[in-house]
Amino acid sequence: MKNKIVSFITIVVCFLLQCTVMDRISIGSITPNLPLILCVSMGLMRGRKAGLWTGFFSGLFIDLFYGSLFGFYALIYMYIGFISGYAFRSFYDDDLKVPLFLVAGTDLLYNLAVYGLQFLLRGRLGFWTYMYRIIIPEIVYTVFLTIIVYRAFYWINYHLMDTVRKESESIWELK
Incomplete structure (x- = not known):
């Protein structure tokens, strides 16, 4: 709970924060996508189910x-989460390279779906025109914000949420 x-x-x-602060720090009407970073972070740190629900509600x-x-962005963010x-069991949460690549790839997929x-x-x-004026600058800006924000999500996951049982994460356990 x-x-x-x-x-x-x-x-x-x-x-x-996306509605208020991110609009203030937009560069040329390009804003970083904070809900996308959250969906990728929760999916990476908590698994597919948590990423799915985080994406749906975001x-x-x-x-x-x-x-x-109605439901368009919920569906896209749900798929992103x-x-x-899928990278939950394969990669370490404290490594920053994997979230950066996941954010860049999913932001590209998100923008292509929106387009x-x-x-x-x-x-x-x-x-x-849409690619070089909107998609590429948004990917760069979102990846840059991921460097800053991912540590906060990492801290929230490991200090404010209950830890996931290691037995249920085991790759040796058959499901």
């Missing part, structure tokens, strides 16, 4: 307050 409460508070705080907040199509959860389903279907075909 403690994990769920801390996770929900973290999602709400990240959403509020996207749901974005859909409720900013989305034009689930995909990043394909929000712009391309409306007939806006300027893909390369």
